[in-house]
Every structure is written in C-alpha cells, then in structure tokens.
Amino acid sequence: MGTRVLALLALHAVAGMSSSAQAAPMKAVIPNFPIRTQWEHGHGYCGELSIQQTALTRGVWVGQQQARNIGGGEVLLGRPGSNLNNLQKVLQALGFDFVVWDPDSEAGQGIPTSYMRWMKQQIIAGRAAIFGARLQDGEDDAWYDHIMPAYGIYYDSSTAGQYDARDTLTWTDNYGTVANKTMSDESFYAEQYNCEMPQDTYSGCIPLGADTFATAMGGLLDARKLFLPLRLIITGWSNGAEADSEPRVNANPPASARYRLAFQPGANVRPGNKFAVHRCDRAANGSGGPPANPTDASQLAAAGCRSWDFTMNSSTLPQLSHRALGVLWSNSIVYYVATRQQ
Ligand SMILES: *[C@@H]1O[C@H](CO)[C@@H](O)[C@H](O)[C@H]1NC(C)=O
Ligand SMILES: *[C@@H]1O[C@H](CO)[C@@H](O)[C@H](O)[C@H]1NC(C)=O
Ligand SMILES: *[C@@H]1O[C@H](CO)[C@@H](O)[C@H](O)[C@H]1NC(C)=O
Numbered sequence: 085m086g087t088r089v090l091a092l093l094a095l096h097a098v099a100g101m102s103s104s105a106q107a108a109p110m111k112a113v114i115p116n117f118p119i120r121t122q123w124e125h126g127h128g129y130c131g132e133l134s135i136q137q138t139a140l141t142r143g144v145w146v147g148q149q150q151a152r153n154i155g156g157g158e159v160l161l162g163r164p165g166s167n168l169n170n171l172q173k174v175l176q177a178l179g180f181d182f183v184v185w186d187p188d189s190e191a192g193q194g195i196p197t198s199y200m201r202w203m204k205q206q207i208i209a210g211r212a213a214i215f216g217a218r219l220q221d222g223e224d225d226a227w228y229d230h231i232m233p234a235y236g237i238y239y240d241s242s243t244a245g246q247y248d249a250r251d252t253l254t255w256t257d258n259y260g261t262v263a264n265k266t267m268s269d270e271s272f273y274a275e276q277y278n279c280e281m282p283q284d285t286y287s288g289c290i291p292l293g294a295d296t297f298a299t300a301m302g303g304l305l306d307a308r309k310l311f312l313p314l315r316l317i318i319t320g321w322s323n324g325a326e327a328d329s330e331p332r333v334n335a336n337p338p339a340s341a342r343y344r345l346a347f348q349p350g351a352n353v354r355p356g357n358k359f360a361v362h363r364c365d366r367a368a369n370g371s372g373g374p375p376a377n378p379t380d381a382s383q384l385a386a387a388g389c390r391s392w393d394f395t396m397n398s399s400t401l402p403q404l405s406h407r408a409l410g411v412l413w414s415n416s417i418v419y420y421v422a423t424r425q426q
Pocket of ligand 3: 394395396397398403
C-alpha cells in the first residue's frame with residue numbers, strides 16, 4: 085500500500101513540474117486517477133477493472149462482476165462493433181462516451197505508429213485508452229493477454245497531432261503499478277512470446293506482428309455539459325479489504341464502501357456556489373442510471389435519482405461522503421453526478 089501511495093504522489097509531483105523541468109516543451113496530460121487491483125479468478129477481470137478504475141474518475145462505481153454481467157461474459161477488446169468487443173457493449177449500456185480503435189486502419193510497418201498516435205489523441209481528448217497488451221509468461225494469445233487503461237501522455241505540443249517517438253505513455257497495470265514508457269523504447273513492443281516486463285509488474289508490451297486493439301472510454305454522455313466533473317474516491321471497505329481492491333463477496337451482505345466525492349480541478353466551483361449531488365442506482369435489469377445527454381436536472385429526478393443540495397465552502401468537501409450520500413455496496417452500479425444551481 086505504501087509504495088502505491090508513493091507512486092501516486094510522485095506522479096502528481098511530476099505532472100506539476102513537467103513543463104519547466106523538461107528541456108523540450110513536453111506537456112503532460114495526467115488526470116487524477118486511482119490505482120486499483122483486479123480480481124484474478126474467472127480468467128481475470130482486467131477489462132472489468134479498467135472500466136471500474138476509469139469510471140471512478142467520473143464519479144461512478146461499477147462492480148467488476150456487474151460489468152461482466154452486462155458484457156455477458158469476460159470483458160474483452162476487439163474490432164469496432166464485433167462480438168468480441170463486449171467492452172464497447174458494456175460502456176454503451178452504462179451510458180459512457182467511447183471510441184473504438186479499428187486495427188485495419190493501422191498504417192505503421194513494425195511499430196504500430198497509427199495505434200500509438202490514436203491512443204495519444206484519445207488521452208489528449210480526455211478519454212482513457214483501454215488497450216490490449218502482451219504479458220511476459222502470459223497466455224500468449226495471438227493478439228493480447230492483458231487489458232489496461234492508459235491515462236497520461238507526455239508530448240511536445242508541436243507534434244500534438246502526430247506519432248512522436250519521444251512521447252511517453254502513462255498507464256496502470258491493474259495490479260498496483262503505474263507504468264511509464266517512451267514510444268521509442270524497444271522494450272515497449274514485443275512479438276508473441278517475447279515480452280519482458282519489470283519484476284512484479286504486469287505492465288506488458290504493445291503487440292508487434294498482430295492486430296492491435298483498444299477502446300477509449302470518456303465520461304457520461306452529457307452533450308449539454310450539465311454535469312460538473314466529479315470523481316469518486318473509495319477510502320475503505322466494511323470488511324477491512326484494502327481501499328484499492330474490491331472485496332470479493334459472493335454471499336449477502338456484500339461489503340459497503342467508505343467513500344467521498346471531489347470535484348475535478350476544471351469544475352470551477354467556488355466558495356458560495358450552490359450545487360446538487362444526484363445519486364442514481366442502476367438495477368440489475370438495467371433501469372435506473374442517469375438519462376443520456378440530460379438537458380435539465382429535473383430529468384435526473386424523473387429517472388429515479390436522489391439528490392442533495394450543498395453550498396461550496398472549500399475544495400475538500402468532507403461532507404460529500406457515505407455519511408451523507410448513503411451506503412455504496414461493492415456489488416452494485418452507482419452514479420454520482422453534480423449539477424450547478426442558481
Ligand atoms: C514519465 O515520463 C516522463 C517523460 O519522460 C517523465 O518526465 C516522468 O518523470 C515519468 N513519470 C514517472 C512517474 O515515471
Ligand atoms: C427493474 O428493476 C427495478 C428495481 O428492482 C424495478 O423497479 C423496475 O420495475 C424493473 N423494470 C423492469 C422493466 O423490469
Ligand atoms: C458549508 O458550511 C456550512 C456551515 O458550516 C455547512 O452546513 C455546509 O454543509 C457546508 N457545505 C459544504 C459544501 O462544505
């Protein structure tokens with residue numbers, strides 16, 4: 085646990101100083117993100133965890149089994165619209181914006197430069213690039229063994245729209261490690277059976293000599309920008325499980341989370357501003373999420389969401405927690421969204 089906290093702190097420190105400390109004008113896009121740990125049973129929940137971890141950056145909790153249930157099986161990547169790509173199906177059902185990479189559009193020979201450029205573009209646009217990678221001693225599937233979300237990119241603003249071998253991608257390996265590799269690093273890529281990874285990590289390698297797969301996950305569908313950007317922070321579980329790993333509970337009752345909400349830096353909520361927090365619980369039959377692209381907060385109430393009114397005092401918002409906003413069960417799907425009030 086201690087090392088993970090240190091890694092996260094280091095990343096924030098780096099993000100803060102990157103523009104002045106680099107000789108080249110490298111920009112960093114490193115949003116706040118949690119580092120979570122996936123379940124390993126059931127062939128592994130890497131696709132499900134990639135969704136859960138990214139959803140938290142948007143104020144949404146998605147249990148790993150709940151994601152798998154929506155996908156109708158293990159959550160995997162594939163071509164746009166293909167049956168294999170049920171990660172796309174899950175994001176659609178959950179109401180998130182997404183874009184699917186088409187491996188047939190790869191133009192690179194050897195290093196898949198079109199793919200790397202696409203991931204960079206998605207991250208700059210504010211999405212997480214959920215991608216398939218080979219593992220050392222993995223199953224050595226012809227395509228990929230592991231699915232992970234990439235959140236950050238260090239790049240030169242003069243080549244923002246292009247593949248640039250100097251760019252550095254930042255991702256999490258779904259087992260507690262933040263990985264960071266420059267596109268020109270040969271160890272970033274591997275043919276089948278040839279990936280080598282730092283010890284005790286699952287950071288993987290970009291596949292060479294095979295189709296590449298990825299789906300970029302954005303925020304909740306909100307074309308009218310009604311929602312103030314929130315994130316959800318899990319700080320503990322009632323059964324003592326580590327905050328960063330979802331307790332595996334098969335029997336009732338499941339574990340409940342200690343959690344709080346925080347605004348993203350771009351939310352622009354100032355002391356004295358009034359806002360409402362809405363909580364929308366999704367039922368197993370799919371009913372009960374927030375409506376797509378709402379035009380008015382009253383549509384959230386009509387969809388069955390509960391709301392609480394607040395006035396902004398400070399940026400820490402200690403009261404936006406489980407104490408005020410109710411029990412969050414591990415085996416659930418719950419959306420928290422905030423809207424501005426006059
Ligand atoms: C990631 O790479 C960038 C660019 O090379 C570097 O500035 C930064 O220190 C690295 N961050 C971490 C957490 O390793
Ligand atoms: C779905 O489940 C919710 C909660 O259990 C229930 O209120 C609702 O009527 C169900 N809807 C359908 C279409 O079955
Ligand atoms: C602001 O402070 C008032 C008075 O202490 C308190 O009742 C309210 O919950 C606080 N609201 C926020 C968002 O901190």
